[in-house]
Amino acid sequence: MRLRFTKMQGAGNDFVVLDATAAPLAIDARQMRQLGDRRFGVGADQLLIVERSATPGVDFRYRIFNGASGEEVEHCGNGARCFARYVRDRGLIERDTIVVETVNNQLVLKLQADGRVTVDMNRPVLEAARVPFDASGLRPLAFAQQWPVEVLGRTLPLAVLSMGNPHAVLDLAAIGCDDVDRAPVETLGPAIEAHARFPRKVNAGFLQIVDRGHVRLRVFERDAGETLACGTGACAAVVAGILAGRLDPQVDVETRGGLLTIAWPGGEASVAMTGPAETVFEGEITL
Numbered sequence: 001m002r003l004r005f006t007k008m009q010g011a012g013n014d015f016v017v018l019d020a021t022a023a024p025l026a027i028d029a030r031q032m033r034q035l036g037d038r039r040f041g042v043g044a045d046q047l048l049i050v051e052r053s054a055t056p057g058v059d060f061r062y063r064i065f066n067g068a069s070g071e072e073v074e075h076c077g078n079g080a081r082c083f084a085r086y087v088r089d090r091g092l093i094e095r096d097t098i099v100v101e102t103v104n105n106q107l108v109l110k111l112q113a114d115g116r117v118t119v120d121m122n123r124p125v126l127e128a129a130r131v132p133f134d135a136s137g138l139r140p141l142a143f144a145q146q147w148p149v150e151v152l153g154r155t156l157p158l159a160v161l162s163m164g165n166p167h168a169v170l171d172l173a174a175i176g177c178d179d180v181d182r183a184p185v186e187t188l189g190p191a192i193e194a195h196a197r198f199p200r201k202v203n204a205g206f207l208q209i210v211d212r213g214h215v216r217l218r219v220f221e222r223d224a225g226e227t228l229a230c231g232t233g234a235c236a237a238v239v240a241g242i243l244a245g246r247l248d249p250q251v252d253v254e255t256r257g258g259l260l261t262i263a264w265p266g267g268e269a270s271v272a273m274t275g276p277a278e279t280v281f282e283g284e285i286t287l
């Protein structure tokens with residue numbers, strides 16, 4: 001199969017974007033993995049498919065696949081910003097405000113005059129069972145979403161929540177680490193990602209709080225490994241820090257790939273994420 005694609009990145013989290021608005025794309029998991037492979041394919045953290053939506057009031061369907069596994073997932077924040085840039089730049093829509101539906105959500109994407117994109121990421125899901133997280137036998141710690149989880153022989157205070165996809169956030173101050181670049185991501189990342197208490201695995205965030213308006217974050221992503229940035233992970237980390245009483249309602253999140261700004265007033269409000277979205281190149285591949 002000959003396939004045209006667009007390579008994009010948002011804060012260094014990179015994507016292969018495929019246009020299925022004119023005709024459906026029949027790509028299996030093996031072909032998704034090939035597309036995502038950095039040596040045998042194009043290479044990307046995730047693959048995004050753009051489809052028209054039949055739902056009234058919704059412009060597009062937004063489907064996300066992790067490149068390493070080829071499996072479909074519920075959400076991708078950096079990808080949502082690239083999605084907005086993609087459909088606008090290709091003239092698939094004339095408006096700067098775009099409504100997309102994912103497998104379990106609807107998102108509103110807004111292209112800003114400065115080139116960044118703001119995404120309404122909806123409310124965080126805080127109930128453990130809906131993350132999903134098995135909290136059986138555990139009692140919450142400093143706040144209702146923080147749980148004592150045994151990982152590699154040590155008990156870690158993990159903030160557990162969903163942005164549509166599952167997240168576990170470790171405030172590095174809890175393990176005496178004051179520099180995210182020295183966080184034990186290589187060891188704790190895979191151990192948290194595959195932990196038995198997360199039946200659908202989990203994205204593992206490592207949070208360094210610099211001050212109430214500025215954090216540094218690394219994320220070992222589910223079925224992707226450490227990425228240069230994770231949009232849903234940035235939202236989850238800021239929500240966790242606000243629930244802990246350690247962050248203000250708007251926070252700059254410094255990731256290895258760039259800066260994201262996350263805002264959450266708390267309660268039933270949506271999380272807003274703003275950040276960059278760039279096209280890198282166009283290409284064709286035979287699968």
Ligand SMILES: N[C@H](CCC[C@H](N)C(=O)O)C(=O)O
Pocket residue numbers: 013045046066073074075076077078079165166203221222223224227229230231232233
């Ligand atoms: N690895 C994630 C999907 C991509 C999320 C990330 N790239 C983002 O920007 O939110 C998961 O399996 O839930």
